[in-house]
Amino acid sequence: MGAVTIYDVAERAGVSIKSVSRVLNGEQNVSVALRAKVQEAVDALGYRPSLSARSLAGSSSYLIAAFVDADLTIEHWRSGRGNDYLSRMELGALIEARNSGYHLMIELVDPGSPTLERDMSSVLGSLKPDGVILTPPISDASVVLDVLEARGTPYVRLGPETQLDRGRRVYMDxxxxxxxxxxxxxxxxxxxxxxxxxxxxxxxxxxxxxxxxxxxxxxxxxxxxxxxxxxxxxxxxxxxxxxxxxxxxxxxxxxxxxxxxxxxxxxxxxxxxxxxxxxxxxxxxxxxxxxxxxxxxxxxTVRQPVAEMAETAARMLISAAQAKTDDGLERVHQAAYTLIxxxxxxxxxxxxxxxxxxxxx
Amino acid sequence: MGAVTIYDVAERAGVSIKSVSRVLNGEQNVSVALRAKVQEAVDALGYRPSLSARSLAGSSSYLIAAFVDADLTIEHWRSGRGNDYLSRMELGALIEARNSGYHLMIELVDPGSPTLERDMSSVLGSLKPDGVILTPPISDASVVLDVLEARGTPYVRLGPETQLDRGRRVYMDxxxxxxxxxxxxxxxxxxxxxxxxxxxxxxxxxxxxxxxxxxxxxxxxxxxxxxxxxxxxxxxxxxxxxxxxxxxxxxxxxxxxxxxxxxxxxxxxxxxxxxxxxxxxxxxxxxxxxxxxxxxxxxxTVRQPVAEMAETAARMLISAAQAKTDDGLERVHQAAYTLIxxxxxxxxxxxxxxxxxxxxx
DNA sequence: TCCGGAAATGACAGCGCTGTCAATAGGATG
DNA sequence: CATCCTATTGACAGCGCTGTCATTTCCGGA
The missing domain is CATH 3.40.50.2300 (Response regulator)
Known part of the structure; x- marks a missing residue:
């Protein structure tokens, strides 16, 4: 079936799999000719690299995880009501992720859980996301920040209040x-x-x-x-x-x-x-x-541009994941509100x- | 760091990695003693299997993907408004997935795109989800159903109208x-x-x-x-x-x-x-x-239990993924509405x- | 013309699991 | 006690990629 692998592409293009990999990842030192050959084969075969193989072999997973308060979510679920904030946040993050070839995953986190630390490691360990978006009130859960920092996973806090010097953040005044x-x-x-x-x-x-x-x-x-x-x-x-x-x-x-x-x-x-x-x-x-x-x-009322904020957050994470060094990356972004x-x-x-x-x- | 692998667990428990794998996946023919040893090690180490390794090596990815109409989503995103349906759908699916150790991924699909078929294969190929939830109006996109069927990926259609005999569905009258x-x-x-x-x-x-x-x-x-x-x-x-x-x-x-x-x-x-x-x-x-x-x-008004419907959909997919045969699995579920x-x-x-x-x- | 070094490409070893199949351990049987 | 069968466990080969390092190619300069 659609199971086209990198080997198929390499064979068709008459090059090594490593070269295919290089083209796909936009690495340097790839000749124009090679790039063209590979591109042709990729298009013809409709090849897409396997997310899991990439994330297993390489250092990035092309995954952005959004951590959402479990209690709040369950409450909404119980009442059968939607969560407007969550929905808007997602739209923004989703769109940015999609544009950059990343995927978005929503994870529920219970900041009050005694096993919080373990739960976090669990999720991070099994997903290995390249970046994490923290939504309120998780943005202020210091244990969460600790774990994230310990693992070296870049994160962006949406609308945090405390410890403003930690990590990246996108907020509204x-x-x-x-x-x-x-x-x-x-x-x-x-x-x-x-x-x-x-x-x-x-x-x-x-x-x-x-x-x-x-x-x-x-x-x-x-x-x-x-x-x-x-x-x-x-x-x-x-x-x-x-x-x-x-x-x-x-x-x-x-x-x-x-x-x-x-x-x-x-x-x-x-x-x-x-x-x-x-x-x-x-x-x-x-x-x-x-x-x-x-x-x-x-x-x-006052309109908070939640979708935009999430979009910015996702973009910050993706740049962080792609940059070699941390220098020159935006760490703090203030979003503009509107009084309506x-x-x-x-x-x-x-x-x-x-x-x-x-x-x- | 938190990088605990199956090898660590195996070593600590004094067994082979395959045995650890068996316990983790609840396979049969595992002695009580072995199970206990492994469990102890897992708990002590806070080990979680890597999603990508599992999905690369095995046949399941522990991933449920929800396909959402891209146009609609982008429209919402533009207007800065949330999407109540999407939000409720997600809550339901998220909660069910979480309970079963699965993860939920939202993917945007543009059913009008000329490259729809390729886009679909793309997503399915790179994610290899164990199941897919289709939301309206994608539930009725026959090309989408075709691709899904060709790949043998189980799917549930939320509130479909046409081709009611295809696939599984959860609907409201x-x-x-x-x-x-x-x-x-x-x-x-x-x-x-x-x-x-x-x-x-x-x-x-x-x-x-x-x-x-x-x-x-x-x-x-x-x-x-x-x-x-x-x-x-x-x-x-x-x-x-x-x-x-x-x-x-x-x-x-x-x-x-x-x-x-x-x-x-x-x-x-x-x-x-x-x-x-x-x-x-x-x-x-x-x-x-x-x-x-x-x-x-x-x-x-009339209340449609969207969250419940999505929950049911997720459950149907998870059972399908876990069952060896397709027999006896629920394929059609009618949800109850309420006139308020x-x-x-x-x-x-x-x-x-x-x-x-x-x-x- | 030959050499050094950078640019371009390839070979190969895993990443952390699962599937397959072989090996070992117990029990029941005669 | 030997034999056979089944329950239990382990060894090992990949899954499809990327990282590392080796190799080849291509230039400009001596």
Whole structure:
């Protein structure tokens, strides 16, 4: 059947298998004539080198592995819901890998497992990937970094928070994005702004909160404790926090939820409470999930270019795998975010906006 | 470093490498004592067999490949949006693969490419996967099936429409689901129901439409040509079709969109047209995308258990790879769908519902 | 014309496993 | 106790490539 080997190609081209190998790998010191002969044979036979043979014999496996949090994945699997971040990350990595003749493998990693170190060695040992992409929250699992470094496997961390000097990373300035979003609300005239924190397990939660607080401070706005509630990135938690925040006699004119899902929860709560968005309450999220453009009103949010980030990560790894030396390779890449102002944020109602100076004066 | 080989294990256990191999592969005729010795050594050394060596030497690669439509993927990638179907499919396949010690690889395939056959051989030749999962619309690409069959690689088709006798498949009864959904609307009292067809490229589009028509016929309801519009599964197309259908003096009391994204488009159109859902218009979709539970009103839709289906597919492939003979293996699996009635569907307003008999009497 | 060195090519030994087949060890049989 | 059969284990040859090192070829310069 299709089992064309390097021997067949060599025979047809009338050269040694080593020469075929040379042409295939674009090595130097190959004459034009040889290259042409081999190329012809390869094309005619439709030959493709066997991945396993290459990776067994040589030092590269043409494999990029993406490490994904197992818990999170299993949670998604249980609920039957997809994982938008994972999906976007993959698209980017997949496309870059494909363009460079690499393959992408997704591996689940449980950073809390007592056998983490062994599990990692296991995967790395059996796959021997040329590079590894770490997704949050694995990007910050120091044991994982340790193992990777011990084995000398290049890796790129997506959106890491701690130990920023280790390895390569591709990130977005979450703090600044949250800062900008807060400024967006302030510019609209909001002075009473609530915030819903994300799952503390994710670095992003802290950063987004810091950005919010910094912007509030800069604009001389008070951050009220009872208006900063802790969610966990789920719709439900958003609903609960929203309901709580909107229940009191005093309520904010705008709420900034640390991600879109929670924002939708708040939207639901507002709706049940008889509040119209953005008329009675401005609402902004973070992530630009697909739903953000379908919701009513459409949600103002921040778009993180996940696919691009993964693409960059894959490219960094592939260059690292192909370069002899580590010099001159990009190690840190900051991706640009976009604040997408849609319908859910607007100036506060005059009545409410006016109330503040009155109360203060 | 972590480079533990089978030789190390054999040495430590005081046996031959072949024996280690036997234990690892669970072969028969291995004494308890041997098994114990080897197991001890494996555990102590944290040994994992090299995937590439195994696949090079043996007949299995411990790899499952999922073939995904390249165009579609690139489209998603361009728009920066994730692909919910892909994501859910992957979760299922990933979890099953992981449980059985297999690995999952995603490969992009362009079924329209003139070099499709060669591309396929390429991938199959270099990866030598033990099984392949085909996702729509690749499930129906006969050239792909041809190549797979020629190579003798087991494959499972997810939701195929044509050539149902070829290969294995896991599917959902789309027609019946659409039928049920239509009945749902009819039972609520709707008699004037519009339908938005999906992208003709997908088999599901036709099936859903057939289900709709069959149910209408069974309930003695007329299918009006101007109330059956053709979209392409995108939000925008849903918006346009919705706007068109709702513009006329006569408009349906309910609209069934072939997928959720289009339903959201209709929702938007209805909203702009001053129509409240479900008060003035009942609206139902198909797919249960994440947004369906966050939208307002929450969308009535059909949930396809994509993750489960992929899980089943992976399991079928793994059993096929492990079985000596093909006998007794499951080849066809029908997955159960769920009609999720949420807020967007309700009885038509009395005024409108009453109008019909008046007009007819 | 001959020589040294760089450029181009080939020969060959594995990479870490599995498949095949041979060898050895126990048991049951007569 | 010899014989035969089966359960168990091992020896060894690759799988299809790449890395290393040897060999051949080709030039420019003496």
């Amino acid at each position: 979450e703090r600044r994005a949250a800062f900008d979003m807060t400024v967006h609300l302030a510019r609209l005239g909001h002075r009473e702004i609530g915030f819903i924190v994300g799952n503390p397990r994710y670095a992003a939660s802290r950063l987004r909160r810091e950005g919010f607080e910094a912007a509030m401070a800069q604009h001389g706005l008070a951050v009220r404790d009872d208006w900063v509630l802790e969610g966990d990135f789920t719709f439900t938690s958003g609903f609960e926090c929203g309901a709580r925040m909107l229940a009191g006699a005093e309520r904010p004119t705008a709420i900034f939820a640390s991600n879109d899902d929670m924002a939708f929860g708040v939207l639901q709560a507002a709706s049940r409470g008889g509040l119209a968005v953005p008329a009675d309450l401005s609402l902004v999220g973070f992530d630009d999930t697909p739903s953000a453009q379908f919701s009513m009103p459409q949600l103002t 102002a849609r319908e859910s944020s607007a100036p506060p109602r005059l009545a409410r906006a006016a109330r503040i100076p009155v109360g203060q004066g | 789309e027609r019946r689901a659409a039928f049920d959904m239509t009945v749902h609307l009819a039972r609520l009292g709707h008699r004037e129901i519009g339908f938005i067809v999906g992208n003709p490229r997908y088999a599901a589009s036709r099936l859903r439409r057939e289900g709709f028509e069959a149910a209408m016929a069974q309930h003695g309801l007329a299918v009006r040509d101007d109330w059956v519009l053709e979209g392409d599964f995108t939000f925008t197309s849903g918006f346009e079709c919705g706007a068109r259908m709702l513009a006329g003096a006569e408009r349906p009391t309910a609209i069934f969109a072939s997928n959720d994204d289009m339903a959201f488009g209709v929702l938007q159109a209805a909203s702009r047209g001053g129509l409240a859902v479900p008060a003035d218009l009942s609206l139902v979709g198909f797919d249960d995308t994440p947004s369906a539970q966050f939208s307002m009103p929450q969308l009535t 009635a949420r807020e967007s569907s309700a009885p038509p307003r009395l005024a409108r519902a009453a109008r019909i008999p008046v007009g007819q009497g």
